[in-house]
Amino acid sequence: MLNISGSEQLYREAGAYLPGGVNSPVRAFRAVDRCPVFIDHAKDAYLYDVDGNAYIDYVCSWGPCILGHAHPRVVRAVQKACENGLTYGAPTEKETKLAKLIRACMPSMEVSRLVSSGTEAVMSAVRVARGFTGRDKIIKFRGCYHGHSDGLLVKAGSGALTQSAPDSLGVPADYARQTLVAEYNHPESVERLFAEHPGEIAALLVEPVAANMGVVLPEPGFLSFLREITRDHGTLLIFDEVITGFRLGLGGAQEYFQVTPDLTTLGKIIGGGMPVGAYGGRREIMELVAPAGPVYQAGTLSGNPLATTAGIETLTILRETAGIYEQLDQKAKRLAAAMREAYGERVCVNQAGSLLGMFFTGQRVTDYETATSSDTAAYAAYFGRMIERGIYLAPSQYEAMFVSAAHGEEEIARTCEAVRDAAKPAQAAADKTP
Numbered sequence: 001m002l003n004i005s006g007s008e009q010l011y012r013e014a015g016a017y018l019p020g021g022v023n024s025p026v027r028a029f030r031a032v033d034r035c036p037v038f039i040d041h042a043k044d045a046y047l048y049d050v051d052g053n054a055y056i057d058y059v060c061s062w063g064p065c066i067l068g069h070a071h072p073r074v075v076r077a078v079q080k081a082c083e084n085g086l087t088y089g090a091p092t093e094k095e096t097k098l099a100k101l102i103r104a105c106m107p108s109m110e111v112s113r114l115v116s117s118g119t120e121a122v123m124s125a126v127r128v129a130r131g132f133t134g135r136d137k138i139i140k141f142r143g144c145y146h147g148h149s150d151g152l153l154v155k156a157g158s159g160a161l162t163q164s165a166p167d168s169l170g171v172p173a174d175y176a177r178q179t180l181v182a183e184y185n186h187p188e189s190v191e192r193l194f195a196e197h198p199g200e201i202a203a204l205l206v207e208p209v210a211a212n213m214g215v216v217l218p219e220p221g222f223l224s225f226l227r228e229i230t231r232d233h234g235t236l237l238i239f240d241e242v243i244t245g246f247r248l249g250l251g252g253a254q255e256y257f258q259v260t261p262d263l264t265t266l267g268k269i270i271g272g273g274m275p276v277g278a279y280g281g282r283r284e285i286m287e288l289v290a291p292a293g294p295v296y297q298a299g300t301l302s303g304n305p306l307a308t309t310a311g312i313e314t315l316t317i318l319r320e321t322a323g324i325y326e327q328l329d330q331k332a333k334r335l336a337a338a339m340r341e342a343y344g345e346r347v348c349v350n351q352a353g354s355l356l357g358m359f360f361t362g363q364r365v366t367d368y369e370t371a372t373s374s375d376t377a378a379y380a381a382y383f384g385r386m387i388e389r390g391i392y393l394a395p396s397q398y399e400a401m402f403v404s405a406a407h408g409e410e411e412i413a414r415t416c417e418a419v420r421d422a423a424k425p426a427q428a429a430a431d432k433t434p
């Protein structure tokens with residue numbers, strides 16, 4: 001058994017000062033019924049906890065660490081930036097540089113605004129869409145997560161899904177009413193909402209690959225269907241690429257699937273491990289944002305020099321490293337194959353580039369219904385066996401597994417071995433004996 005006595009003690013102490021002992025719910029490991037491990041440090045593909053255990057990390061801080069932890073170039077750039085001051089509240093050249101890099105990779109983001117989190121990016125993009133269209137309602141999909149702002153905590157995924165509390169207390173009903181909920185991969189559910197609310201829908205918001213109810217890929221034609229129906233109704237199409245941006249490729253899901261949204265939101269990878277988000281799109285829309293236009297949005301630490309430095313360095317490395325996305329994809333494919341081989345018909349493994357997820361269900365997972373048909377107790381048992389073998393997976397069935405550039409041959413091979421081991425019937429029987 002893994003010795004995590006140091007973590008256990010820190011977790012007890014944290015509970016006295018932080019709600020649930022953590023600063024973001026999924027970190028508490030409640031869905032897998034274990035004590036969370038407290039991290040001491042991280043390097044490349046590994047997390048090291050306070051008890052000296054090392055883990056091959058597939059959470060990667062929930063997505064940002066696509067280069068692995070503490071990449072020397074990113075760390076050096078941030079250290080150097082620190083010497084020049086931590087924040088100014090005044091413009092810097094680096095903000096333009098990051099926006100330029102984003103546009104070079106994602107041409108639809110002609111003009112973008114930097115913020116400090118994905119939540120902030122999405123809620124601001126929705127505000128701009130409302131300002132642009134003069135309409136109030138938005139459409140989102142059941143099981144898609146877009147941060148924790150009021151109007152978007154309706155049938156959300158991720159931590160909210162795990163805890164079966166998709167609607168948070170404290171969200172005004174009047175506010176939630178402006179959010180219409182459709183079914184991912186079900187075009188007819190979208191058509192119905194447009195028919196029921198003609199001329200009222202400002203934006204349709206989607207995770208182009210849903211990655212907060214596990215990983216669910218768009219069915220062929222689904223994203224282009226969303227492109228067409230929104231265009232027909234004068235509704236803005238917003239791709240929430242907080243996870244998929246720079247994850248599926250430099251051009252994100254919009255390049256991967258060749259569908260161009262009106263607005264895009266980014267986060268996670270573009271901060272290179274520091275707090276950054278961004279939203280952007282066509283100039284005529286983004287020119288509505290203050291001070292250029294009447295849609296207000298501001299931030300004391302927006303475009304923070306350390307965060308933009310980490311982001312610029314990370315994106316630059318991604319651009320300079322030939323074949324990086326092909327390699328990520330191959331590694332994820334090897335992991336997916338090992339999972340399918342070990343668990344067979346008992347699971348469904350979905351993969352897109354370095355994003356993957358294994359559902360404990362015999363069905364093909366294509367939507368919220370099939371995603372939530374999975375056996376979360378079986379996932380919790382699997383999680384336990386994997387962490388005992390030094391593999392750190394997302395502590396919930398409904399989160400993605402992220403592969404980074406730092407996962408080498410040895411780490412992938414060890415992980416495949418652990419998956420095979422964890423799937424053995426003897427192991428399952430051992431789990432049942434107390």
Ligand SMILES: *Cc1c(COP(=O)(O)O)cnc(C)c1O
Nearest residue numbers: 117118119145146147240242243
């Ligand atoms: C993580 C996430 C967000 C929220 O980003 P935060 O930085 O956690 O606020 C929004 N949308 C998607 C798709 C995400 O995965």
